[in-house]
Structures are given as C-alpha cells and as structure tokens.
Amino acid sequence: MARYELVKGSLALITLTNPPVNALSSAVRYGITEKIKRALGDPKVKAVVICGENERFCGGADIREFAAPMRGHSLVMLFDDIEAGEKPVIAAIEGVALGGGFELALACHYRIAHSKARLGLPEVTLGLLPAAGGTQRLPRLIGIPAALELITTGHHVSAQEALKLGMVDQITDENACKMAVEFALRAVAKPLSSRRISTLTMPCPPNLDALFEAVTMQVQKKARGVMAPLACIQAVRAAATLPYSKGMKRESELMASLFSSSQARALQYCFFAQRTAGKWTLPSGAQWSNIKPRDIRRAAVIGLGTMGRGIAVSLARVGISVIAVETEKKLLETGRQMVIGMLERDAKRRGVTASLYLLQFTLSLQDVKDVDIVIEAVFEDMSLKKRLFRDLSKVCRPSTLLYTNTSGLDVDALAGVTDRPHMVAGMHFFSPAHVMKLLEVICGPRSSSETIATAMSLGKRMGKVCVAVGNCPGFVGNRMVKTYTDQANFLLEEGATPEQVDGALEEFGFAMGVFRMSDLAGLDVGWRIRKESGLTGPDVDPKDPPHRRQGHRYSPIPDMLCEQGRMGQKTGCGWYVYEKPGGTEAKPDPLIQKLLEGYRVRYSIQPRKISSQELIERCLYVLANEGFRVLEDGIAVQPEDIDVIYLFGYGFPRHRGGPMFYANMVGLGRVLDRLEHYHHAHPDVPHLKPSQLLKKLVACGSPPIQKWKEHIKTMHSHL
Numbered sequence: 246m247a248r249y250e251l252v253k254g255s256l257a258l259i260t261l262t263n264p265p266v267n268a269l270s271s272a273v274r275y276g277i278t279e280k281i282k283r284a285l286g287d288p289k290v291k292a293v294v295i296c297g298e299n300e301r302f303c304g305g306a307d308i309r310e311f312a313a314p315m316r317g318h319s320l321v322m323l324f325d326d327i328e329a330g331e332k333p334v335i336a337a338i339e340g341v342a343l344g345g346g347f348e349l350a351l352a353c354h355y356r357i358a359h360s361k362a363r364l365g366l367p368e369v370t371l372g373l374l375p376a377a378g379g380t381q382r383l384p385r386l387i388g389i390p391a392a393l394e395l396i397t398t399g400h401h402v403s404a405q406e407a408l409k410l411g412m413v414d415q416i417t418d419e420n421a422c423k424m425a426v427e428f429a430l431r432a433v434a435k436p437l438s439s440r441r442i443s444t445l446t447m448p449c450p451p452n453l454d455a456l457f458e459a460v461t462m463q464v465q466k467k468a469r470g471v472m473a474p475l476a477c478i479q480a481v482r483a484a485a486t487l488p489y490s491k492g493m494k495r496e497s498e499l500m501a502s503l504f505s506s507s508q509a510r511a512l513q514y515c516f517f518a519q520r521t522a523g524k525w526t527l528p529s530g531a532q533w534s535n536i537k538p539r540d541i542r543r544a545a546v547i548g549l550g551t552m553g554r555g556i557a558v559s560l561a562r563v564g565i566s567v568i569a570v571e572t573e574k575k576l577l578e579t580g581r582q583m584v585i586g587m588l589e590r591d592a593k594r595r596g597v598t599a600s601l602y603l604l605q606f607t608l609s610l611q612d613v614k615d616v617d618i619v620i621e622a623v624f625e626d627m628s629l630k631k632r633l634f635r636d637l638s639k640v641c642r643p644s645t646l647l648y649t650n651t652s653g654l655d656v657d658a659l660a661g662v663t664d665r666p667h668m669v670a671g672m673h674f675f676s677p678a679h680v681m682k683l684l685e686v687i688c689g690p691r692s693s694s695e696t697i698a699t700a701m702s703l704g705k706r707m708g709k710v711c712v713a714v715g716n717c718p719g720f721v722g723n724r725m726v727k728t729y730t731d732q733a734n735f736l737l738e739e740g741a742t743p744e745q746v747d748g749a750l751e752e753f754g755f756a757m758g759v760f761r762m763s764d765l766a767g768l769d770v771g772w773r774i775r776k777e778s779g780l781t782g783p784d785v786d787p788k789d790p791p792h793r794r795q796g797h798r799y800s801p802i803p804d805m806l807c808e809q810g811r812m813g814q815k816t817g818c819g820w821y822v823y824e825k826p827g828g829t830e831a832k833p834d835p836l837i838q839k840l841l842e843g844y845r846v847r848y849s850i851q852p853r854k855i856s857s858q859e860l861i862e863r864c865l866y867v868l869a870n871e872g873f874r875v876l877e878d879g880i881a882v883q884p885e886d887i888d889v890i891y892l893f894g895y896g897f898p899r900h901r902g903g904p905m906f907y908a909n910m911v912g913l914g915r916v917l918d919r920l921e922h923y924h925h926a927h928p929d930v931p932h933l934k935p936s937q938l939l940k941k942l943v944a945c946g947s948p949p950i951q952k953w954k955e956h957i958k959t960m961h962s963h964l
C-alpha cells in the first residue's frame with residue numbers, strides 16, 4: 246500500500262498505492278510508517294519525497310473504516326516522526342491533498358503542489374475534525390483566521406490559493422513528483438528547524454476572543470445544532486492558547502466526542518449515499534457502467550419562465566448551445582434579458598467570460614429541428630404539454646431526445662403522444678434550476694436506457710446530483726412532500742401555529758420550516774396543482790365536506806389563504822406577514838391566528854397544545870413512511886436515493902442524513918409504534934398508516950439501512 250524506491254542514489258521516494266484516492270487505510274498507514282522508518286534509518290538516504298499513485302496525493306483517512314473503532318498505526322505518531330526526523334521530507338501533491346492527506350503534507354518539511362491540485366481539511370463535512378494535528382499545525386502555518394475558515398467550513402482551495410495562504414511552498418505545471426525530487430536534492434543542505442510547523446510560534450491577532458466569538462456566532466447561524474464546526478473552533482482555540490502538546494491532547498479529546506456521534510454517522514452516510522445514487526441501474530440490467538450516454542452539443546429549452554431560464558443557464562454554463570423558445574415576443578424578450586443577466590453574473594463570480602454566443606432566442610418551434618435534446622419547461626398543464634410533445638415529434642429530427650421538466654405529471658402519457666416514446670423521459674429540475682443541485686431523472690416505462698444514461702450524464706455535466714426514479718404522481722420528492730405538508734396543515738387545525746411548526750422543524754435543523762418555505766415558493770403553486778387534481782375549485786365533488794376529499798381528511802386552509810390573495814412573500818403575506826410584497830422578514834400574522842381560530846370554531850375542533858415532539862414525529866415519520874411506500878412501489882431503488890433527493894432538493898438537514906436514515910437512527914420499531922399511535926388517533930389520514938415495508942423490516946429485526954435493499958429486491962421496480 247506504499248511503494249519504496251531509491252532514486253538518484255540518495256532519495257527515498259514513497260508512493261501511496263491505494264486507488265482511487267490513496268485513502269489512508271490501516272494498510273496504507275502501516276505501509277508509510279514502515280517505509281518512513283526505513284528511509285530515516287538508511288544512511289544512503291538524504292531526503293524523502295512522498296507522493297500518490299495515479300496523480301492523486303491522498304484523499305484522507307479511509308472513511309469506510311470509520312464504521313469501526315480506529316485500529317492500527319496512529320497517524321499522529323507517524324506525522325510526529327516525519328516532522329521530527331533529521332532528513333527533509335517533501336510532499337509532492339498532485340490531484341488532491343485532503344483531510345489526513347493534507348495533514349500528512351503538513352507534517353512534511355516542504356510541500357510542492359501541481360497547479361491543478363486541490364487542498365483542504367474537509368473533516369467537518371463528515372462530522373469530524375482534523376485530528377492528526379491539522380487543527381494545531383495549520384493555524385501555526387497560515388494564521389488563525391485563515392485556518393479557522395478552512396477548518397470550520399471544510400472548503401477545498403486551489404493550489405494558487407494555497408500558495409497565497411502559505412499552505413504550500415511552490416506550485417508547478419510540471420509533474421509535482423519530479424519537481425519535488427529536484428527540490429529535495431537542494432533541501433538536503435538546509436537546516437530543518439524552521440520547517441517543523443509544530444514548533445513555530447503561533448501568529449496571534451490581538452482581538453482573539455472577539456474573533457472566536459464572531460466565528461462561533463457565524464457557525465451557529467449557518468449550521469444550527471451541528472456539533473463538528475463548534476468542536477473545530479474549540480480545537481483551533483486550543484492551538485492559539487496552549488502549547489502544541491496540550492493542543493494535540495485537546496484535539497484528540499474533541500475528536501473522541503465526535504467520532505461515534507450520530508451526526509458523524511449521518512454525514513458519512515450522506516457522503517456515500519451521494520455516490521451510490523449516481524450509480525443507477527434499470528431492471529433490464531442496463532446501468533451507469535454499461536450504457537453509453539449521447540454526446541450533447543445542442544439543446545432546446547421550451548418555455549422561458551423561472552424554470553426554463555435556470556435550465557438554459559445551466560446548459561450554456563457547461564458549453565452547450567441553447568435555443569430557447571417562447572410563444573410571445575414580450576415573454577421572449579423578458580426571458581432573454583434574464584438569462585443573459587444570470588449568465589453574466591455567474592461568469593463574473595467565477596472569473597470567466599459569459600458564453601452568450603451559445604444562446605439563441607426564438608418564437609418559432611421550427612428552429613429546434615436539429616437539436617440533440619429538447620427540455621420542455623412550459624406551464625404545468627397536461628394538455629398544453631401533450632400538444633407541445635406532439636408538435637415536437639413532427640418538428641424534431643428522429644434522433645432528438647425529448648425531456649419534460651414536469652414536477653409530477655405522467656411522463657409516460659407525454660411519451661405516448663410522440664412518435665418516439667422510448668426517447669422521452671423526465672428531467673425534474675428544482676427551482677432555481679441554475680442553483681439547486683438536485684435533478685430527478687424520471688424513467689418512464691418506455692424510456693430507453695440510452696435516454697436515461699444521457700439525462701444522468703448531462704445532469705452530472707451541469708454539476709447536478711442526479712437520481713433516477715420511477716414515474717408516478719409527484720415522482721419521489723413531491724409525492725413524499727405532500728404527506729409532510731398535509732401533516733403540517735392538520736397540525737394547524739388541531740391547535741398549532743405556523744411559527745410553532747416552523748420553530749420545531751428549524752430546531753431540528755431545516756433552514757426553513759414548512760410554512761416559511763411555502764411562503765418563499767409561493768402558495769399559488771400548490772393551489773394550481775390541487776385545482777388540477779380536483780381537490781379544490783369547481784371540480785370538487787359537491788358531496789364532499791370542506792375538510793374531506795376523495796374519502797380522506799383534507800385541509801382547505803391553504804386554499805383559503807390563496808382565495809384571500811395571500812400567496813406568500815411575493816404578495817407581502819401568506820402564512821406570515823412581510824414588510825412589503827417581495828419582503829423576506831417573516832412575522833407572525835394575527836390575521837392567520839384569527840383565521841385558524843375561526844376555522845376551529847366552524848368545524849368544532851377543540852384546539853390543544855401540541856408538543857414539539859409530536860410536531861416532529863407527525864411531519865417526519867409520515868415523510869419516511871411515504872418513503873417506504875416509494876421503495877415498495879419500486880419508484881426508488883434504494884433508501885439512499887430518497888435521502889439524496891431530500892438533502893439536495895428539500896433542505897433536509899445533512900447532519901440528520903435524510904428522512905430514511907433518520908428513521909433508521911430513531912429506530913424502525915419506534916417509528917412504527919408512533920405511526921400506529923397517530924394513525925389510531927387519525928384513521929382518516931391514510932399516510933399515517935404504517936407501510937408494509939416498514940412493518941416487514943421491523944419484523945426482520947430492523948436491519949441497518951445498507952441492508953434494506955435486500956428486502957426490497959423482491960418487489961417490482963418501476964424504473
């Protein structure tokens with residue numbers, strides 16, 4: 246796991262050999278420890294270069310080993326030995342030096358990085374802190390403010406930034422290992438005392454307390470309830486106030502408090518879930534590794550509303566020519582200006598030139614005849630979309646793939662009106678499409694594997710986290726979210742206020758509770774969907790009382806708000822009241838309180854005090870319950886897919902892992918008990934009825950989430 250070579254007669258070259266990222270597994274730690282001992286003990290060796298195989302220095306500790314207590318050679322001792330040694334050790338950084346990998350580089354006496362390398366201490370994103378001296382060495386090298394920023398955010402920096410900050414000594418466009426070998430030959434003659442970072446005096450700014458306080462406040466605001474960033478701050482404070490050895494002891498104590506925490510487990514699960522979701526498989530056996538996606542150069546986006554604009558920007562940003570189509574001159578012009586503005590701002594932020602030459606705007610559908618793909622983003626109206634797909638069938642060349650950005654309509658019904666049903670699928674972007682990372686790729690029953698492979702690959706190219714899902718109303722994300730918002734509405738009827746429900750969800754870790762989020766998104770979106778599906782408006786069965794629809798409990802309160810013109814932030818009021826239309830500061834509104842009281846009186850509902858525990862359980866267990874149904878219906882293949890959708894599309898707090906991981910953490914038996922309890926109390930809410938899969942898993946002894954797939958396998962996949 247580490248190769249040893251003697252080069253130029255006097256240099257030991259140690260190469261980490263653990264593809265794909267040369268993670269520091271226990272075997273690699275053993276390998277380096279042995280090879281360093283050999284190099285330091287060999288009188289022929291005058292200097293040492295450490296590099297990584299396949300042009301990747303090291304991606305850090307092996308995260309897969311964190312599931313068990315750390316065993317084997319200690320990184321701390323290894324790094325202390327490297328630093329204290331009397332021979333110069335040079336880190337040759339290509340690709341990445343992250344986490345333990347960068348800590349290894351910090352223990353070396355010199356660091357030479359390739360100009361394309363990226364460096365950082367991302368442990369915080371895994372619920373940990375850099376516990377192999379990173380929190381003690383980095384502030385001594387680059388100062389406390391810069392170290393605090395890097396360690397508490399986990400941001401990676403480019404080699405150029407690393408050079409500016411003093412994290413590396415030199416960068417090169419050549420092979421970093423070759424440069425490091427030449428550098429090592431010159432370093433042999435130089436004293437090493439000033440190169441041992443642990444012995445450097447800490448550069449302390451005068452207003453240290455104020456600095457730590459400000460960073461603590463910032464972190465608490467950004468990552469409410471998340472433990473690791475606060476522990477990182479404490480570790481850096483120890484570096485600032487204690488001698489190195491005592492600081493190391495503190496670093497290790499703080500790491501021990503994080504290592505087996507549920508937050509660390511959740512965050513590490515998220516890391517792997519994201520990668521698992523990208524590896525899609527269809528029942529036919531077609532999968533990410535055996536189906537070649539089409540190469541996409543020219544795309545058309547139909548509809549330049551909010552979604553269409555974001556999609557056009559996402560495509561042009563990665564070099565794809567875009568023909569954007571609208572039906573009216575005024576809409577086209579507004580859309581054009583918005584897209585250009587968005588691309589220009591984005592390019593400025595990234596320090597590149599906006600690729601405006603890739604854009605074409607037109608009123609004629611005929612102009613899309615030669616594109617490789619079309620992404621439809623028109624109004625959420627089935628008959629309009631069907632008309633458009635029929636027209637696209639006629640206009641586009643036979644090889645053009647057709648995608649719809651519908652957020653929940655039947656993708657197969659659209660495929661059915663075309664001359665190429667196998668070349669139709671869904672690409673469900675989330676708003677704003679150029680910002681949000683999630684892309685649900687909807688596989689219709691007739692979508693070909695190439696159609697799916699192309700959507701997944703194009704999404705990845707646009708920087709999206711893509712999840713392949715089956716075709717059902719609302720797909721995965723919106724199908725599940727309905728159960729969550731329904732519960733929130735029922736809780737209002739029963740005695741809660743919007744601010745109580747939101748408060749409990751925000752305390753849980755959501756950046757925004759369900760009602761604040763609804764105000765931001767606009768209440769009219771859901772209203773339109775409810776009208777389309779006959780839940781409100783003229784199509785409602787006159788025999789249904791206002792609080793029952795299609796045989797089940799229904800809350801008409803959101804419809805009542807819409808009827809009063811309370812559409813959320815854009816109208817200055819919704820579930821809350823705002824300083825002005827478009828305002829963002831949500832204040833509780835006495836009018837809502839009155840509306841709720843009136844509603845309860847009218848329907849003889851005795852309001853009760855509802856605990857935060859009930860608010861969380863009702864909203865989140867019902868969400869997970871629907872997730873289990875999504876799995877048993879074959880709409881998602883594995884729980885990781887659902888969690889990734891919720892992390893990237895719905896702001897589910899990452900340190901809770903996602904709704905399915907959270908249910909697993911709470912304990913499936915407990916979730917089942919509570920759902921049974923709530924369903925008993927509310928028999929007219931079918932979503933509270935425990936799903937078959939949940940019951941099956943509990944009956945099988947509640948296996949860990951990674952094993953659920955084995956119990957789902959037997960069920961029918963709709964992908």
Ligand SMILES: CC/C=C/CC(=O)SCCNC(=O)CCNC(=O)[C@H](O)C(C)(C)COP(=O)(O)OP(=O)(O)OC[C@H]1O[C@@H](n2cnc3c(N)ncnc32)[C@H](O)[C@@H]1OP(=O)(O)O
Pocket residue numbers: 265266268304305306307308309315320341343344345346367368371373374375376377517520521
């Ligand atoms: C005492 C405990 C000390 C802890 C200190 C630490 O070092 S904690 C670990 C800190 N390191 C990280 O957080 C880095 C995590 N990795 C990444 O950010 C990225 O993988 C990468 C290194 C930037 C490479 O990205 P790229 O997009 O090129 O590849 P993938 O992300 O798809 O990764 C390829 C496969 O490698 C697996 N993997 C990556 N890093 C690790 C790791 N540190 N440990 C174990 N496995 C790792 C990843 O899961 C992929 O595996 P697949 O099986 O192919 O999905």
